[in-house]
Amino acid sequence: xxxxxxxxxxxxxxxxxxxxxxxxxxxxxxxxxxxxxxxxxxxxxxxxxxxxxxxxxxxxxxxxxxxxxxxxxxxxxxxxxxxxxxxxxxxxxxxxxxxxxxxxxxxxxxxxxxxxxxxxxxxxxxxxxxxxxxxxxxxxxxxxxxxxxxxxxxxxxxxxxxxxxxxxxxxxxxxxxxxxxxxxxxxxxxxxxxxxxxxxxxxxxxxxxxxxxxxxxxxxxxxxxxxxxxxxxxxxxxxxxxxxxxxxxxxxxxxxxxxxxxxxxxxxxxxxxxxxxxxxxxxxxxxxxxxxxxxxxxxxxxxxxxxxxxxxxxxxxxxxxxxxxxxxxxxxxxxxxxxxxxxxxxxxxxxxxxxxxxxxxxxxxxxxxxxxxxxxxxxxxxxxxxxxxxxxxxxxxxxxxxxxxxxxxxxxxxxxxxxx
Numbered sequence: 001x002x003x004x005x006x007x008x009x010x011x012x013x014x015x016x017x018x019x020x021x022x023x024x025x026x027x028x029x030x031x032x033x034x035x036x037x038x039x040x041x042x043x044x045x046x047x048x049x050x051x052x053x054x055x056x057x058x059x060x061x062x063x064x065x066x067x068x069x070x071x072x073x074x075x076x077x078x079x080x081x082x083x084x085x086x087x088x089x090x091x092x093x094x095x096x097x098x099x100x101x102x103x104x105x106x107x108x109x110x111x112x113x114x115x116x117x118x119x120x121x122x123x124x125x126x127x128x129x130x131x132x133x134x135x136x137x138x139x140x141x142x143x144x145x146x147x148x149x150x151x152x153x154x155x156x157x158x159x160x161x162x163x164x165x166x167x168x169x170x171x172x173x174x175x176x177x178x179x180x181x182x183x184x185x186x187x188x189x190x191x192x193x194x195x196x197x198x199x200x201x202x203x204x205x206x207x208x209x210x211x212x213x214x215x216x217x218x219x220x221x222x223x224x225x226x227x228x229x230x231x232x233x234x235x236x237x238x239x240x241x242x243x244x245x246x247x248x249x250x251x252x253x254x255x256x257x258x259x260x261x262x263x264x265x266x267x268x269x270x271x272x273x274x275x276x277x278x279x280x281x282x283x284x285x286x287x288x289x290x291x292x293x294x295x296x297x298x299x300x301x302x303x304x305x306x307x308x309x310x311x312x313x314x315x316x317x318x319x320x321x322x323x324x325x326x327x328x329x330x331x332x333x334x335x336x337x338x339x340x341x342x343x344x345x346x347x348x349x350x351x352x353x354x355x356x357x358x359x360x361x362x363x364x365x366x367x368x369x370x371x372x373x374x375x376x377x378x379x380x381x382x383x384x385x386x387x388x389x390x391x392x393x394x395x396x397x398x399x400x401x402x403x404x405x406x407x408x409x410x411x412x413x414x415x416x417x418x419x420x
Contacts, residue, residue: 056133062103064133065095066397069390070373072349078398080113082387084378086361088408089116089416092376093140094391094399096120102165103132106140106148108417113389117417119148120165126157127172138355138402139179141187146417149187149200151175158189160203163417169203178305182255188272195253195272195287207287211248211276214290223292230278249277252305256284263312266294266333273306273314282306282316284333294333303329305357315341315360317368321353328358328366341381342366348385350377357403367406374398 055061069078084090089108096105102120110116123132139151139158146163158175160168175196179189187200194210209215216224230247234240252275261269266284271293273284280303283295300318307315309330318327327343327350344350355371361378365386368377375398378387391399 057131059131059133062095062133062393062399065136065400066393067372067374067400068396069392069398070349070351070370070375071388071390072347078390078392080387080389082378082385083113084109084111084387084406085365086363086406086408087111088406088411090367090376091140091142091403091405091407092389092391092401093137093403094401095393104137106137109389113387117146117163117419119161119163119417121148121150121161122165122167123152123155123157125167126159126170127152127155130155136400136402138177139175139189140403140405141179141181142405142407142411143181143200144411144413146412146414149179151177151179151189153177158198158203160200164419171198171203171205177250178252178254180254182270183257183259184270188253188255190250190253193248193250195250195274197287209272209285209287209290211250212243215285215292218290218292223290226281226292226295227276227279247278251275251277254307255287256308260308260310263310264308264333273308275303275306275316277302277304282314284314296331299338300327300329302354304355307358307360309360315358317356317358319352319354319356324351325349326351326353326356326370328368342368342379342383345383348377348379348383355400355402359404359406361406362408367404369401369404371400371402374401376401376404 053063056063089110092107094105096102102122104121104123106119107115108117121137123135135152135155137150138153141149147160147168149160151158153176156172156174157170159170162168174192175189177190179187181187185200186197186206189196193212194208196205197207198205216227230244232242254273256264256267256269256271258269270287271284272287275282280298280301281295283292285292300316302319302321303316304319305317309315313330313332316329318329320326325343328341330339330341350370352370352372357369359367361367364381366379370377375388375390380386391401393399
């Protein structure tokens, strides 16, 4: 018997209805973050990342660690111009040109720009879960005995290594971005969405402060409106607030050391200045209570590396992402005005759309890590270039630099570190 028209149309209409329902649900799922939108988004991002960086993950080329050179005319001026000022050394984090020795390395340069020591960093000795080429060495702290303390973005370790790269202690966990000594035998670092204090001699975790668990809940949530901005509202009273992915992007924490505390009457020694990139927020926090003593949203945008300065100001690496011109800003807590210390020029351009650090030198110059340009800059207070060094990988690429650090000539107890 020949099927009727209605019998033939029925399945078609059913399929069309399913398609319409799927499209409508897909739109709502993407908007509301319902299943399977997050899973599909993650799968898409993962596939795109694998397609872009398969050579890196196969150990053929470090594509996750190289960038186009920064500067006005990289092809003409790549290399080194000028010399570091001051009586001391500069440490620069990077990759090892001898990949058989170690993947990561930290260089030590003298006043003539010559490498006088290098620390091989054997990440495979610190964490068996991740390959060295799939983590980014980011936080770096140097100690007087010539050892280093290091963290790794996308990794699972913080470690102290000696002058030869041998681990002295290791603490496994999602430590990232920054490390700073507090002058009392502790280091302050970042652990997931929080801050951790570790004993610098043993690596023992002494204290932790979590943004969601400890800071937002201060005085029954009095800081929620300032911090819980990147959230999804509940659909009914029984649902909880849900945070968007990477809601804070905590990228720096630095303690106020006792010798600098008198310059900051609003704060006490041990208070922490932190940077929350996704909120464009820099704030100083009481580590015991989680209370924000001072805060400022912008004018920096996607900022990094706020530093307490001896003159009572806080300087900030303002990435100004999307503008093509990063800045070093300065603000005095309690006052409204924000000063731009350096923003580059046609002769000395300066831009890092992500990452980046800075250091105010004893002579007033700025040492700047232009991470996404793969170069280190030292500039005078008037913006003149004193020293520039490209960390060259090949003819077309520089290495991403996550940190450069100046130390004075007499910093190391036994002189320039030696291995063996």
